[in-house]
Amino acid sequence: MVMKVRVGIVGTGNILGAYVAGCRAFGILDIIACADIDQDKAEARAEEFAIPRVCTVEELLADPDIDIVVNLTVPKAHAEVSLAAIGAGKHVHSEKPLAVTRRDGERVVAAAREKGVLLGCAPDTFLGGGQQTCRKVIDDGWIGEPVAAVAFMTGHGPESWHPNPDFFYQVGAGPMLDVGPYYVTALVHLLGPVRRVTGSTRISFPERMATRGPHQGRKIPVEVPTHVAGVLDFVGGPVAAIITSFDIWSANLPRIEVYGSQGSLSVPDPNIFGGRVQVRRSGADEWSEVQLTHSAEVGRGIGVADLAYALATGRQHRANGDLALHVLDIMLGFEEASVRGRHIDIASRCARPAPLPLGLAAGELDP
């Protein structure tokens, strides 16, 4: 495909490099500009990654040359920046979560629909070889009818590695809204939409300490639950249990497992594009490794490329706003259930995103 879709990036922080590399791996995408509220940072990062143009956010949104705005700002700013970009008539791919409240998530989805622009949202890791192979294992019936699943994301928080860790403990983040999107999106991709959730949450440590980077030694107040234990009832019948936690030093737990009527599937880390897929069918003595059916040699940006193909051909893009809103709805439901002491019905719905076809050439997606 010779068509180029031009990308402007808003937010030039820690994750920028991964996006630049991931987007540049796809011939359809051309990153032409970047912006940040911190103009000096945007200048420095543009030079670091050879991004041709640096501008203010307003200039970037007003630039008629830009087709897609990739929103890599902090979670609290996602809705505001996405709404401004949609208002300027741009297609948008946002980092996760889509927004930090249901209302804002719904506003972003509605605004894109009204304006007739496409809305995409991270994560796009479910388009990597690890998760796509799991999807194929399930769709091809290797484990029979899925009946249950578990998902575990455990750790002791990002302050040990991230240079600006404060936002992870503010409204809009915590282990569920920050890392949960990978796990919940993976579950919805594999098992379909969710009809209700319940859960219990807690803050185990009301204060954290930055242990690296310029803020080392500074105390970080904790605004959001840092341990979330939830249960999801899927529309199609399966029941899943999930834990996302920044309160656990170490654990011997799988990332995700799906249990079917004929066997079990071990799903790799949904925060990466590859990983090890294993199946153990009923009667088998041990787990067998499944060769990946799709490429793991892709990165953050495959979702942006998929949106660009959708623009070019009119087909649906996979990491889309309906999926992201459903995932947000589910994630917010766990704390709501904990506060209210009951199940929360999930009103939003989305379709399972279409699986990627086999045999795609490197740097290309299906038309």
Ligand SMILES: NC(=O)c1ccc[n+]([C@@H]2O[C@H](COP(=O)([O-])OP(=O)(O)OC[C@H]3O[C@@H](n4cnc5c(N)ncnc54)[C@H](O)[C@@H]3O)[C@@H](O)[C@H]2O)c1
């Ligand atoms: N760091 C990672 O490993 C990682 C991985 C996957 C996803 N993400 C997601 O990517 C997003 C960004 O994360 P990060 O680690 O790069 O954060 P960061 O704090 O390093 O960078 C965010 C940047 O956005 C800018 N910004 C904030 N509000 C803005 C606004 N209103 N307009 C313009 N610029 C604004 C900040 O100045 C900063 O440069 C988050 O949603 C995060 O969840 C991060």
